[in-house]
Amino acid sequence: MKRLILTVLYVFLCLGMQAATSFPFRHIGIRDGLPDNYVKNVFGLPDGRLGVRTTSLLSFYDGKNFINYPLWKAPVYGIDQESVIPLQYMDADGRIWLKEKGNLKIFDLDKGEFIQPDTLLAGWGVKEKISNVFIDSNLHAWLVTASQRVLLYDTKNHQLQTIGEDRHFLNGNGTLLAVESYGNVSWMLHESGLLRAYDRNQKKFIRQETFLQNRLKIDQQVVIRMLDSGDFWIVWNTGVIFYMNAIHDWKEIELPSPFGEITSCDVEKSGNAWVGTSSRGIFLIDKYNFSVFSADPFHSTLGGRGYTNVHSIYVDKKSGTVWAGLFNRGLAYYHSSMSNFTLYNKKNIVGDWGSDDVLCMLEADDSSIFLGTSAGLYRLSADRTSVSCPFKELSSGLFRTAYKDLKGRMWFGTYMDGLYCIDKGKISHYLFPVREGMDLNNIRTLTEDIEGNLWVSVNGGVGRFDIRSGKLDLLVDKYPELSRFKIANTMSFDASGRLVVGADNGIYFYDIKKDSLYIPGHAKGKDPFQVLAGEKYNCMLNDSRGLLWMGTQYGIKVLSPDRKIDVLGGRTWI
Secondary structure (H helix, E strand, O other): OHHHHHHHHHHHHHHHHOOEOOOOOEEEOHHHOOOOOOEEEEEEOOOOOEEEEEOOEEEEEOOOOEEEEEHHHOOOEEOOOOOOOOEEEEOOOOEEEEEEOOEEEEEEOOOOEEEOHHHHHHHOOOOOOEEEEEEOOOOEEEEEEOOOOEEEEEOOOOEEEEEOOOOHHHHOOOOEEEEEEEOOEEEEEEOOOOEEEEEOOOOEEEEEEOOOOOOOOOOOOOEEEEOOOOOEEEEEOOEEEEEEOOOOEEEEOOOOOOOOOEEEEEEOOOOOEEEEEOOOOEEEEOOOOOOEEEEOOOHHHHOOOOOOOEEEEEEOOOOOOEEEEEOOOEEEEEOHHHHHOOOOOOOOOEEOOOOOOEEEEEEOOOOOEEEEEOOEEEEEOOOOOEEEOOOHHHOOOOEEEEEEOOOOOEEEEEEOOOEEEEEOOEEEEEOOOOOOOOEEEEEEEEEEOOOOOEEEEEEOEEEEEEOOOOEEEEHHHOOHHHHHOOOEEEEEEOOOOOEEEEEOOEEEEEEOOOOEEEOOOOOOOOOOOHHHOOOOEEEEEEOOOOOEEEEEOOEEEEEOOOOOEEEOOEEEOO
16 A cells, blocks of 8 residues: 555655646747747847847847847858758857858857858868767867868867878768767767767777667757766757767657757756756756756746747756847747746736836835836735736826835835825825926925824925925025925935935935924035935935945945945045
């Protein structure tokens, strides 16, 4: 009986491992600047940028912008690459070798342009036509000639040599489909399926494996992904094998069917393999127990139906980020830290949600969360399962800032639609009069003093708001010298109760009780707060010790209750 239970549990666990797993991918498409949603390849560059190969462009992405180079302008070198799935390699001199069915193109990162492949090869001393090329992880270039010779060019030491003087090892076993190296040993996979290990120091073949014989075709794409241990993955259109180098043993992975064709593979630093397919999204294979997890990067980001055609997989070994190039659906990326966060957006939360461009948030008494967006005010339910528009009159407009006062009233500042207050379900709307050179209904930020007065920053200055009359009394009307501070991004109070206003171009202190103003950098004689003057202030924080933290464009300044200032770790006494 115990044996039966263990057997059932084992079967259940195996089925569970092959079930779809939730990997919270994020999506990058045309609306994010991607020039083309048909991504054929995605790969990393030495400087940390991402390389993206689409239908007609080679693009480089720095996390914000794409730089594009037309592929049709690149010089073409004809090769015998049969697979329709493109590949690319990076050599030691910063050149990207781009292989696609029947042609080779080379992009020089240092020059920022495509170069002539035949000119480069001639400079290496190559005197005959090349039919195919591979660059291994040691940055050696392996060249298969039209006469079925194999040449090795060491791009680090700039040396060319012939591998195997006897051409029979190609003629008898077929041309090369993949090459990869570990230390001084290079593994070559032939068209026949024969896998041979070549020792570059001894200049001879030292081992061969036959487990793939008669299983491969010349038009299939085959990649070998080497691990730090010397073990490696072999992936081709219809299968995946893990080879354990130390014990000369191999394990073929059983993938859930159907998956169409395998299109790509890359490995994590830990050795696990990410495998892209044409009709089943992505498989993640554990290298220790060979369990298989499936994920769909498009479905998890944009709610697409069915599985995604994944053309390319790239794993950034430094950050651990997994990138997927999708057929007609752009890019998707995943990092393990994303599993620590739940993504609430229009695609995975039910309900009426005009925009998921969230600009401010505020928790209500019932634990629901009000969401100020670029297209209205919405509420995320207390159980975090749905979004609704509680007030139809607030279903449009840009809600920029939110604040809950001491009486529990919720205030929302908008762009060009004034100020809204929600008090026990009742809405009040406050619009301010038009004034020349000011946009009083463009609300920037809100705060409250210890007396319960609401202070409002608008495009034009800061003022005290009288809820009874609906009037906004601007400080600039009493202190014209404040006219230079039109845009206040943040407000808070120091330990003495003064209102501290951080603007685009400086800071000032207003003593509410004494009705007095102090502007650093404008005092007569020695100015104790000169160090605070002239910078852009973005945010402020009052901590539990009474310190006021001020975030500026040049770092952080900290004001203590005894009026001492820390500036970027160096203390200035005043």
